[in-house]
Amino acid sequence: MRVAIAGSSGLIGTALAARLREDGHRVLRLVRRPARGDDEIPWSPATDHLDGAHLDGVDAVVNLCGVGIGDRRWTGARKQLIRDSRVEPTGVIARAAAAAGVPALINAGAVGYYGDTGDHVVDESSPAGSGFLAGVCVDWEGAARGAADAGVRVVTCRSGVVLAPRGGMLAPLKRLYSLGLGGRLGNGHQYMSWVSLDDQIRAIMFLLRNPEARGPVNITGPAPVTNTQFNAALGRRLHRPTPWIVPSPALRAVLGEFASEGVLTGQRAIPRELERLGFAFRHATIGQALDAAV
Template identity: 60%
Template sequence: MARAGHRAVIAIAGSSGLIGSALTAALRATDHRVLRIVRRTPANSEELHWNPANGEFDAEALAGVDAVVNLCGVNVGQRRWSGAFKQSLRDSRIEPTEVLATAVADAGVATLINASAVGYYGNTRDRVVDENQRAGSGFLAQLCEDWEAATLPAQYGGARVVLARTGLVLAPAGGALRRMRPLFAVGLGARLGSGRQYMSWISLEDEVRALLFAISHSSLSGPVNLTGPAPVTNAEFTTAFGSAVNRPTPLMLPGFAARTALGEFADEGLLTGQRAIPAALERAGFEFHHNTIGEALGYATARRDHD
């Protein structure tokens, strides 16, 4: 992406989250300039102000920016799904993406990397899916489809747009493992329902590396699955996580109990899943550091043990 002798400038929306923080650190470590797109008053020249709820973002602020990375979005598992919360999931993704995509087009930014999720595919059961698969059914699939469609202004404006469909991110600190680890650490880790539903996962390290790869490889565009090469069933994940923290995992949480506790999210986010593979990344030459669930969980849990 960057020309020889040119220090690339990357603007990031959602830079304070788990992935955004790690990506910002990785970019700065490789001498890229990072501009953080923030909703509050900017604290310094490395921050750009926007107000997506009002459609406010000055495209001129993106002058000289090589790529914009949009990681905005309320966590889908943050709370039980009510009508209001589901609307907040849409509002935190679709309108901000439209605002950014329009600014990218108006400013002539070459690249937009936009977050999405493997929830796009709906429940694939044991069927392997890659980026050529159409959207599935359900709230999450529709959310992802509309989220990705919000990038169209950038595409029409001539930008290279990468739709980064991320799976479950396994991190040493934060993310889903932060909520799960205390249970697994005391032997209360449990298979969910039948345990046959697939989980597409990726280590945080490989997630960041894949985003850096997408930024720098101009041949990569369109939907790109940011998932490890070997998705696993929930039962396999549960066993592997137990092994990583040296605890048995004999328990099972019945589907009805998960539904009682979490409602609709249990059906779409826990008891069903996607068997998505990173075909586009691998075709472009990306190599994972963590190829198996055991390697990824070993990375995530070992790092925590030394905190």
């Protein structure tokens, strides 16, 4: 396959490009600067520019672009950037993929789509939730779906938190927990949908190859956990006690609105569509995923 990747320099993109190359596929990186070789395609999401001719002969585009969601305090400007680095760039890619007749577009997205689900289990048939992040996810998916009208097979991924050996959300937590500073966030009842980096990449490869896959697909391990369960599991892996409780007001003071939407609330999403399509997780429990990542 010839696969073009936007956001290829990030956590998921780097691992995906490596896995595709290992498996003998050709990777073309969409770069937000002039191209430096024939495996790079220049694009400018900010000025709505991607020459569809560069996508001629490409079998699929994987779109992973967007600034980090949880790595900075949510100010008005940061929220705008979270939206602007996803929705319009995805529209640019969808239009170029449609114009070039690319067979498939696999688009990143998040379980934040469902908003705060409490302990209610949600799958791909569940409605969108409310809040800033859910709104961004809805518009992000809508921008990708534009290509479906032109016959592109569009998969809109809804990923849980990716647990990786290096980088992502686990990196700062590992440092804190190693210092004995691990603990529950708020009341600890909020659910977290997670997926190991390995399964995230395997799922994207599976969706690339499977012509039946289209529409929303949750990429989350089959057993989401509460924050209390996650905290205990990470403490066990790192052989550290996790005695602390970080109170909600402190989290809100430090993280702003992200605390309410991304830390003190969560999603209990299950991978109904991946399971229907026959995908087998390598890391099906939080313990297995953390063993692979820690």
